[in-house]
Amino acid sequence: PLEMPWLDCRHLDLPPDEKEANAERIIREFRAVSKDREVAYRDGHRMVSVLEKAAFSEKQDLPFVRNGVYLISGGLGGIGIEIAKYLLMHHAARLILVGRTPLPEISHNAEPEADAPDAEKITARIRAFRELEQLDGEVVYEAADICDSEQMLEVCRGAENRWESGLDGVIHLAGIFRTRLLNEETPDSFSESLRPKILGACVLHQLVRENGLFISFGSVNGFLGGLSAGAYSAANTFPDAFSHYLRHERSLQSHCFSWSMWDEVGMSQDYLMKEQSRDQGYFMIDPRKGIAALLAGLHADHPRLLIGLDAAKPFVRPRVRTGAYLPQQLSAYFTASEGTSFPETLQMTEMRDRFGTLSHCEFVRIPEMPLTASGEVDTAELLGMAGQSAQASGEKIAPRTGLERIIAGIWQEVLGIESVGVHNSFFELGGQSILLVQVHSKVQQTLGQDLSMVELLRYPTISSLAGYLGQKEKQKPSYQGAQERAEKQKQIRQKRMQQKRGRGHPRFRNQGPECKN
Ligand SMILES: NC(=O)c1ccc[n+]([C@@H]2O[C@H](COP(=O)([O-])OP(=O)(O)OC[C@H]3O[C@@H](n4cnc5c(N)ncnc54)[C@H](OP(=O)(O)O)[C@@H]3O)[C@@H](O)[C@H]2O)c1
Structure with a gap:
């Protein structure tokens, strides 16, 4: 849905032996307006994955052994180098760093030819390797494909001959990040992303000694998805589940850490949209x-952690379990004409949620049903009435000029919200890149002005964009036509709102799913 917002996708995980119940569940899920993308039914319970804030009490010592033998897949990648440094400096570890790129210069002490393909990358890796060699412990580099079990056995045999010891642990960092829209993926390109994360993990875990350590790195994209990163996101759902399996079925000390972005490291080097990602x-x-x-995370013995998420942002917040996200709390908001008393029978009514579960319902009488510009019930406003405002916090300054009002109108339409402040960032309000594409085309259409996506990204607030466009427009005809069109649209919206007002009747909202994962 991130890439194709017109599609409503759900993933239902149903127990195979409950055919009749499953049929009902599927129908209920079809009818639900639920935003839950992944739902599992287990023992009659409906379960969805949610994020929960982790506690960090020190439960155990670090699992690294002094002079221990560790294999780091992707060990000369950005993060691999940082972890290798730490293990050498603090645990005098003996390290095998594995990557596919051959680096014969390391053994022959020669620099790569300047015009060789990837010369710059190779030079940087050799330099990093030389620096690691200066630290405590020992380090070797092996060029091998971690998905090839023969090659990996050979690597381990080499280490055993050298150090007379098996592997105390694996730190599995190898991965491939490519941006591509899902409908441009081919079976080959898709499996290129999956291979190191899935096949690589399956091969590597077999090399570790009993009760050894297996740490894998994933990405928060595995949980939240990623625009133009479908294959990478899919690949990153695996380490998490596999880590769980290793811990419970294979007696390994396994951990999975899924990250947002390491600043200017490895895959995130030269990343251009930092500010937008931060807002998201x-x-x-x-x-x-x-x-x-x-x-x-290791001290606290967390088997799985997502690190680097800002739970206050609208893109992340709906996935977070908070006090306001109570299971099965129904609230009915209703309006009634003056003098009408609250009917006691309403309190006695047996309420069931949309999945048929008996539920307590709180009845809230309000003077007027809040509506959005398009005439829908404004659920954010209702939440506000319940003292649980879901609106982004911060002072909101209303649009001040005609141009700011036009841009604000476009944002409101695209984001489906009633009001925006001129200093709010588009991404802070829940905007995603795909919605920005819509804003882009609407701004161009409405203002009849050329505007590139890069310019739009550079000015992420209404105020900055209007300021920039205003400057640009000084050399061009006025906005009169556009303002007239916007005024006309506003009148249509107001008319629709007037028509819909006054139809006050109870509306229900469900504040959350029944269970957590
Ligand atoms: N950097 C970030 O901001 C970030 C954020 C979230 C998650 N992560 C995760 O953290 C891990 C490390 O990321 P990074 O930034 O250090 O990545 P990186 O710099 O691109 O390093 C990844 C390394 O994996 C190696 N590799 C890929 N496929 C392999 C294979 N089949 N066999 C052996 N080696 C292979 C590559 O070396 P060759 O090219 O020589 O094969 C490359 O050096 C990844 O799993 C990534 O998903 C990183």
Whole structure:
């Protein structure tokens, strides 16, 4: 749905032996207006995945052994180098770093030819390797494909001959990040992203000694998805589930850490849309903080952690379990003409939620049903009435000029919200790149002005965009036509609202799913 917002996709995980009940469940899910994309039914319970804030009490010592032998897949990648440094400096570890790129220069002590393909990347890796060699412990680099079990057995045999020890652990970092829209993926391109995360993990875990350590790195995209990163997101759902399996079925000390972005490290190097990602709820993680978070997670023995999410942002918030996200709390808001007393029978009414579960219902009488510009019930406003405002916080300054009003109208339409402040960032209000494409085409249509996506990204608030467009427009004809069109649209919206007002009757909202994952 991130790439095709007109599609309403749900993933239902149903027990195969409950055919009749499943049929009913599917129908209920079809009817529901629920935003839950993944739902599992287990033992009669409806379950959805939610995020919960992790507690960080120190439960155990770090699982690293002094002079321990560890294999780091993707070990000369951005994060691999940081982790290798830590293990050498603090645990005098003996490390095998694995990547596919051959680096014969490491053994022959020669620099790659300047015009060789990837010369720059190779030079940087050799330099990083030389720096690691200066630290405590020992380090070797092996060029091998982690998905090839023969090659990996060979690598381990080499380590055993060298150090007379099996593997104390694997830190599985190898991965491939490519941006591509889902409908442009081919079976080959898709499996290229899946391979190191899935096949790689399956091969690597078999190399670790009994009760050894298996740490895998994933991405928050595995939980939240990612625009133009469907294959990468799919690949990153695996480490989490596999880590759970290893811990419970294979007696390994397994952990999965899924990150937002390590600032200017590895895959996130030269990333251009930091500000937008930040507004969407992804923190940039400084490498030192990344290592600190990893150690805190290991001390607390968390099997799975998502690190670097801002739960206050609208893109992340709906997935977070909070006090306001109570299971099965129904509220009915209703209006009634003056003098009407609250009917006691209403309190006695047996309420069931949309999934048929008996539920307590809170009845709230309000003077007027809040409606959005398009005439729908304004649920955000209702939440506000219940003291649980879901609106983004911060002072909201209304549009002040004709141009700001036009842009605000477009944002409201695209984001489906009633009002915006001129200093709110588009991404802070829940805007995603795909919605920005809609804004882009509407701004161009309405104002009849050329505007690139890059310009739009550079000016993410109404105030900054209007200021920029105003400057640009000074050399061009006026906005009169556009303002007239916007005024006309406003009149139509107001007329629709007037027609819909006054039809006050109870509306129900369900504040959350029944169970957590
Ligand atoms: N950097 C971030 O901001 C970030 C954010 C979230 C999650 N992560 C996760 O953290 C991990 C490390 O990321 P990074 O930024 O360090 O990535 P990176 O710099 O791109 O390093 C990944 C390494 O994996 C190696 N690799 C890929 N496929 C392989 C295979 N089949 N066999 C052996 N090696 C293979 C690559 O080396 P060759 O090219 O030589 O094969 C590459 O050096 C990844 O799993 C990623 O999903 C990173």
